[in-house]
Amino acid sequence: MSFPPAAILLSFVGPALVLILCFNALARRAGLRPRGLTWRIVPTLLAPGILIAPMRGLPLARWLAGVADHWSVPLLALLVSAVSNQLFGVELLRPRDRRAAWLFGAGAGLFLYPLALGLGPFDPFGWGWRFGPLFVGVAALATVLLWRRNRLGLVLVLAVAAWHLRVPESGNYWDCLEDPFYFLASLGAVGWWLARLCLPRRTVHCELPKQA
């Protein structure tokens, strides 16, 4: 076998975080109130157990890796924050940090994917192979975010560290910053806010009882 260990590890960690969130959502939907150590340990152990389980000789997570090729650092940060909030009540990313992360995911994806897939002669993915405009742009954004005490700035610094440690299989910086699932989730989140902003608010008319 020849593959980067960090990329393999993340292919288990990403889906495990999603599964833990799903288990909690299901439990809440079933009317259960997850509290206590058991509720923290059971999904935390169950999720990796499912993902490690072999199907025709390949762990389930590696089947998923055939589709979900890599997990970006901001998406992992959002998932870790959601899991830590649900299991331990600790909010690593506050609402404004999450808003910035969704906006970043939507913006970066709208710039990257159409062009990288061939809509035009320019390929922004080429910027991620080595030091260049992408690194300067993200560094500037991270600096502004850190100055404004937005924790997405810290996440972007972690993305740089991941690239230096050669975490993504590709060796391309874009793969630390963006992935298709993060992009789609970001589009959904941003679209939801826009819809809430743009759609007229429903007004409920109440008739007061007539006074005699």
Add this chain to the structure above:
Amino acid sequence: MALHFAAGMRNGWRPSPAGVAEFAASRPALPPPAPATPVCLQEFIDPQLTAPSAHVSSVCELPGGRLGAAWYAGTREGARDVAVYFATRQPGLGGAWSAPRALVTRDTAAQETFRFVKKVGNPVLFAGANGNLCLLYVSVGFGGWSGSSLNAKQSFDGGKTWSASQRLGLSPFFNVSELVKNGPAPLADGGWVVPIYHETLGKFAELLWLHLRPSGVEAEKSRPFGGRNAFQPALVTLDARRALLLCRAAGSVRRVFQSATEDAGHHWTAAQPIELPNPDSGLDALRLQDGRLLLAFNDAAAGRETLRLAASGDEGRSWRRLATLAQERRAEFSYPFLLQTSDKLVHLTYTWKRRGIKHVVFNLAWLDARHGEETQ
């Protein structure tokens, strides 16, 4: 962050891998050789036609003048039993091909890359000056060929043993739509540039910049041009800075497309159609040791019934048809691959009726004897 910038500034501002290293100095054009007897030999690499279907071959020179060839074969294109096969041939015109050996199956590819693989295909084999071999091939996890990813294997003992497959991450969108068909050109820094292509939203050529290390393959890619008209390129280097890409037609203009660089691949001209037709079919090109360019292509705007050679003596500005290699109504002769070995013989492999891989070997005297025989 500061450390990151320090490292970046040390390595220099280079947003693209293209143009970092020049092409390895092309051999200077040699004077025409002394008159020799025209020689042309045609044979099947696997004369038994073991598999019902075979397609996409490549050939390279191994240490000691032997040849190595790779292709894929199975029940049909994309079937689960398709494997990448490898065979070797002793040097000289009288050599025979060894029995084919399966190098990659979907199961071994899945095992080695530790992920689901639905099918494999398009092997491209090449050898470095030190005799080390590299095999690039495509694998598909889900969907059709446009869902392909590229993988690399290396051999350090002339093809006896091979490293595990390494999947190359080249696309941000599920790492799909990266394919290969033609051979690479060496770079001055010891690396390689491989002409690859993309076919999702657009259909266009790409360049894969490779450095082969015993620990694995380092890969980056660049895009010479975009669009939907020209893809599946063949790369011909003219000197250290100049090169041509000759491409298969993808759009309504059924002609061979050509693009050029004068700065070692950093910038390329837009792909323009040349006078030769192309029926949306693979082609290959080569710079011969005498400086001429040789092109193998399907000589029609539709159908793959005629496989022909053309040559250019003015670096691709004009082409002259030289020889017909195969021609038969309603048959398919396609996906040629060209190589000139150190003994000056020219080798060509191609898909014969989708049933087998044919190997044609000829010398320049045979090529020159065909000069003028073909009609325009």
